[in-house]
Amino acid sequence: MSYQTLDTLADLYVPLLFLLMLISVASKLKQPTVALKEFCSILLLAGIAYGMMFADSAQSLWSQRGWDYSTHTATAAACVWYLFWLHKGRRTLGGLFQHKAVYVFWPLSLIAYLALMRYQQYHSWPDMLSTLLAVLPIYCIHYWATR
Template sequence: MMHLLAIIADLYTPLLIFIWLFYLYQEGATRGAEIKVLLLSLLLVYTVMFLDNYFNIWATWELDYSTHSGLALIFVVNLTWRNKILRLFAPLSLLVYCCLMLKLNYHSFADILTTLLVLLPALLYWQKGLKN
């Protein structure tokens, strides 16, 4: 059973990317801006990861920065702005994914929460800029 859950967890982010690409190619007018925001968001997630690895920021509190949560959050934030259905299901899917990571002991609740809280303000700001 745990093996199946691990496979599901491994497929979550690729599924989000596939859905994001589907919507990206439907909305050609904003494609360039969407890709810039994606690249900026990826840069943020990995910069925080490198800073954490170098300065042991999360380890100071006996936590672990969750790159998996950060990557998923990028796509969830973007998909949330797409339509009413995704506004409900994208965050719900992230919640289920976080529960799955807890069940599999990939990360603690505090690991996931602190990662999301650090990244979310910038991701929301950039995403909101796309829609204005």
Template sequence: MSWETLDAIADSVNPILGVIALVWPWIFWRSFWRRAALSVFTTLVSVAFVYVIAWLDARYGWWPSMGLDFSTHTAVAVTLVVSLCAIKPSIWFAWVGVLCAYVALMLYQGYHTAADIFTTAAVIAPPLCLDHWWLRRADRPG
């Protein structure tokens, strides 16, 4: 495949994951609108969190100070994959597989280094997992 084709595929990953993460809860939990709404809200807040971290990095230069580059593409993909895994945990391996393929594509295309991607994911994933864990606990009856 040409570089342009792979670039187009890479550019489509996050928008496709985003649409799935925002629509799937309404389909999956159609009888539980509160749970679907909380899932979509949590996803949107998580994406906003990514852009706050990106803004802070641009302002304070955390990643550049280590010779790295904050990967907004990775951060958004991790956010959406965490959300999708929270919706249906039994198929987490499929979403993680998509994320791994996306990471491999970014590395192959030279968008980011492995260190850029790893450090971004290491900072972004834990608070998002905690956020979704809280959502699941808050949504339990009683």
């Protein structure tokens, strides 16, 4: 595949995940409290990803080490986190999120996205892995707070 085709695929990954997240919320509109909680959960995850970006901009946390904070990685991880953990016990979209393949698919899709970003030279492995190591503990707190 050409660079442009792979670039398009990379550009579509997070928006498609976000669309799935919104469809999931929309499927719960008959339960407004649940839908609102899910939507706020999405906003909080996005706030974490972008909040870390702003913290990095203000404090040069990554550039001090010669790295770059990967907002792509943080937002993709937030989407995968939401789709993997927050739906594992909930019947949504006809049980799609309860299928056992989901537990393999979402993490593998994130790994494939990271590999694609590396191949396209968006970020280095240290950029992406350090970003994951920074946001995952906060996502864990988010998970325990929203259970």
